[in-house]
Amino acid sequence: MTVVKFQIATRRSGEYRTISVIVYDDLGQMRRDATRWGKLYSANPNGYFDQALGVAHRWNGTKRTSAGIIRLWRGALGAGLIAHEVTHLAIGIYQHDCNKDLFEIENEEILCHLIGELNAKLCAALWKRKFYEKEGNEHGE
Numbered sequence: 001m002t003v004v005k006f007q008i009a010t011r012r013s014g015e016y017r018t019i020s021v022i023v024y025d026d027l028g029q030m031r032r033d034a035t036r037w038g039k040l041y042s043a044n045p046n047g048y049f050d051q052a053l054g055v056a057h058r059w060n061g062t063k064r065t066s067a068g069i070i071r072l073w074r075g076a077l078g079a080g081l082i083a084h085e086v087t088h089l090a091i092g093i094y095q096h097d098c099n100k101d102l103f104e105i106e107n108e109e110i111l112c113h114l115i116g117e118l119n120a121k122l123c124a125a126l127w128k129r130k131f132y133e134k135e136g137n138e139h140g141e
């Protein structure tokens, strides 16, 4: 089993917040690790990940630098899925640092699907039109 771990960070909420990212070769291992984490730490310990291609876990209600974990499977690293998982963590950071009453979980899931799908479609359209021939841009975004 191969996993690659790294961190990304942001100060956009006014606080320094990090996200741990784990990329798996083995989809089954990603799902098993997500389930184990969920049973230990999640507010919804019966959450299931047997269909998940990516998972976002976030720390709720405690003051931490770490906002949470994003688990990705190397077979599904598209712009839509990444935007979906990042949005879960962005909502967590925003709620914790800026507006605690922003979302109910059902609305959050719909928002993450909207952002993921629209991001995937926009990126696919940009690829098709050859806007991504060069890696990144001058702003690194």
Ligand SMILES: [Zn+2]
Pocket: 084, 088, 109, 112
């Ligand atoms: Zn989701």
